[in-house]
Amino acid sequence: MNTENETIEFDVLFVGAGPANLAGAIQLMQAAKDKNLELEVALIEKGAEVGSHGISGAILNPVALKELMPDYMEKGCPVETTIQGDALYYLTRNRAIPIPFIPRYLHNKGYHVISLSKFNQWMGAIAEDMGVNIFPGFAGKKLLLDEKNQRVMGVQTGEKGLDINGKPKSAFEPAIDLLAKVTVFGEGARGSLVKELDSIMGLSTGSMPQAYETGIKEVIALPDNSGFEAFRGRSLHMLGHPLGLGTPGGGFVYEMKENRVALGYLVGLSYEDPLCDIYDTFMQFKRQAFVADLIQGGKVVEQGARTVSTGGYFSMPKLIVDGAVLVGGCAGIHNVPALKGIHVSMKSGMLAADTILDALGNGDTSGDGLARYPDAVEKSWLKKELYEGRNFYQALSKKGVSKFFHLGAQYATGGRGFRDGMPIEDDSRTLKPVKNSELVTDRSKESSAYDGVLLVDKLTGVYLSKTIHREDQPPHLIIHDMDLCVNECFPKYQHPCTRFCPGDVYEVVEDENKEGSRRIKLNPSNCFHCKTCDVKDPFNNITWTCPEGGDGPGYTVV
Template identity: 55%
Template sequence: MANVTREELPFDVLFVGGGPAGLAGAIHLKTLAQKKGMEIEVGLIEKGDSLGSHSLSGAILDPIALKELIPDYLEKGCPIESDQCRDSFYFLTKNRSFAVPFTPKYMHNENCAVISLSRLTRWLGQIAEGLGINIFPGFAGTRVLFGEGGKSILGVGTGDKGVDKAGKQKSNFEPGVDLTARVTVFGEGSKGSLIREIGEKMRIFSIGMPQIFETAVKEVIELPETNPFLTSEITVLHTFGYPLGMETKGGGFLYKMKDNRISLGLVVGLDYEDPLLEPRQMFLKFKRHPLIGNIISGGKILQTGAKTLSVGGYYTMPMLAVDGALFVGDSASMLNSQRLKGIHTAMKSGMLAAEAVIQAFEKNDFTRKTLGAYEIGVEQSWINKEHYQARNFTQALSQKGILKFMHVGAQYFSNGKGMKDPISIKEDSATLKKLSKNQIEAAKIEEKPEYDGTLFVDKLTGVFLSGTQHVEDQPCHLLVHNTVICETQCYEEFRNPCTRFCPAQVYEIVEEGPDQRRLVLNPSNCLHCKTCEIKDPYKNITWTCPEGGGGPKYSIV
């Protein structure tokens, strides 16, 4: 907003994002600084209304990084749901399930733990605050503060609060703050809006290998005490096949938690081709499969959520250091899709970034020349070993037919190289195929999902169960650049896939007469998953941060 005076709040180091990467980095930085007798003022901003409120994952945690960061994490009360991970792996057809006798070594979870990422981040936040780290929940970074010529980064500006839909100041208006720092560490998570801005200006992403993503839909379900699954030996269950089939990348998961609860979810690769595919409806089909349906029978949904995962891995990692800034976690494509894990790599990336920051303060040099030690640290760490092994994995799964299994099999016996290295891929927005008349007619008679309000709920009930809230009277944070495309070309070619790939019913097409329709947005439903920006076939949607504190209020997912 023009002509607004903004306060400047200086820090030595600013972490953007209160996820595992940012929190681990801040904790490690403060710990190292104290050991060296260095006074470093550390700030951390989080767009959710509290730490953990925007944190969602499966999640199975490899504790390797957590042990390095906090060796006595169990004694300090780290919230663990289960440390007994017994794996089971199933191939599903529509009505049957087949236990896979051979589980690939990279999917073994014997030494891992089932956790709630939301609870873990809140606990890490308590550790961070105890070290004197300044944490600011409800602060949404909306602007990157660039140095002269856009060649360096000086910090982040937060969004204004108290602005109405027309962009005018309300009575409760509060201008955003310019948070400056010698080093800014970006850990926004998947498809961050700030790192997008940096990418456009500083060209940190690879031109030849696009970022690729998956969308995960998840619920925490409470089971009756008499449910036999609660006493079974299975604690970790993964599936592939139905309902996605063999041509669409993804699969299901079920993890046993404390207090008669389970974590249940479905992950869908966003390089799918069918415009009529709806990730959330696929999740409901997954829940109705006999294998899963028998387990969750009599249960009750406690919390729901959705998010995207950056799964491109090794070849899609951006430049990790620029003058004045570092990139960690999902912002830096740190997730290992082969192991279905990213929390441990996110935490380690934050810790390695902290070590590079210490070197920068020791040398009083905050350019890429010194901060580049972070890239070297990643290259020499176990992160690189994991990522290099998995460098072509998700790309192989994007292939069609028997070819994908040939690629995966060859990679298993060749340290990840496979039959082609690297495997080229398309951007997720470019994979949808235009609908034929037969597909459109078939969609009209497709069986509609049934809801019971307890175990099978519609999208709007899911939004309610996520705790999602936004200030209603604020500018729309979903920028649709050309609604005419939505109402004409996109409808005719794809039947508006945004109405399906969005898990929260943010996008609706309202029929207003013969060949007349209008796009209606419900931004207050938004779960901040950013699937819309990733998958829109015309790149017609840009996701921006709404007023700080808005969005889901996850607590146990």
């Protein structure tokens, strides 16, 4: 590794301020204190503040939090509400049919509704008080490897103050090389550094492809005596309309403080229809008669979007390499049937922290020295949760009612079902070509008008996410071959990027250099950092990279 940048060395470097890394950092500092060890620990976060990029449903199973901090309520954990019961519905366009049998993994009584943004802020403050050096506004842009590309040495932060052509401006700040004995990657789903590491070291070799869902979430302020009054205290989950039974996905409504609700909808990125518009699907969910009655008279306070890793246990990559470990969503750690990732992510970070402390004490932070981490995962309750859902998303991806036979068999057999190791197809390979009779203009007529208050358009949603990017920086979204977009993607799929992006980043415009032709115009400043484009593009022609540190959403309540 040759570098001319400023270099700072740490014992442990956490990349990303999500629940996995924050729990891991707290666990590490507490364990080091118990052993009278002094460690130099750093955590970098690409958002402007800890919590700025934190978004989830979110129901928190407190099992890992109780292990980490038994007195979490006394320490001010920002719980919105505690769930008293559950309800599950199958939706048609105009009806909501109650499903009397609620699977055990959707039993949420006693669990907490939280804002992940607030939760991460709270956890970050505790970690900082314990001695973790937290640096928000610094994106991990590049892996630092040894000369043989066999060991992770740390990460390089992104440069700041570049113009749109990549040249330094007057306020230029160079990159910094952050070196560590152990680097902990906790980037969340589709982490860009983990993606790079996988391409070099083959982390996913032998695993099934990872699968993803894209979720759009809003926090909505309700009027007094709203239709939601009858459901206070209960978690509401819904499947069916508008996706039907052909595509994985569904919606939720959770009670929050101050007469607010968290409302969201997830769409499995294994969908086949190239004309599927994820944001329009979300709007159709909100307009469904039952859902519309729940939120009538409400006002959207904040909106956001993010992909979720849903492939399950068989899609998890290798968790360790020399000098580094993977935790949380970027490791595919998610309880798919329960629709929960926070507690399992936290547990992964805590188990990794215990291993890291031992490895540092033994002076061996190679893959062999860190091997206790995946072993600990296998022996903990974390493995049990993940393993029960090992075939769940595959069954959910089946067409029509056949999926319920698979799901029922899995429910009765601890997750095995009719076939253990059901295959998964890569999400970028599932789109079917557009039929001649299917035109984008026809589909757009299905959307009724937005009111700008409860039903907001994409650009208003971006505004409500408080997303900010400096306009004159190099684009962080890379289209590798513009000609491919026009000559192959449009005839076959009619530019699906304009519909799978929930933030209106991709726009079709006339090509000023070619009369009668069109091109894709990028609007990177609208980016939610959801990474759907990096997953779903059918030609793998789009790569998401980190923009300048501190840019992106400014979530505070989602």
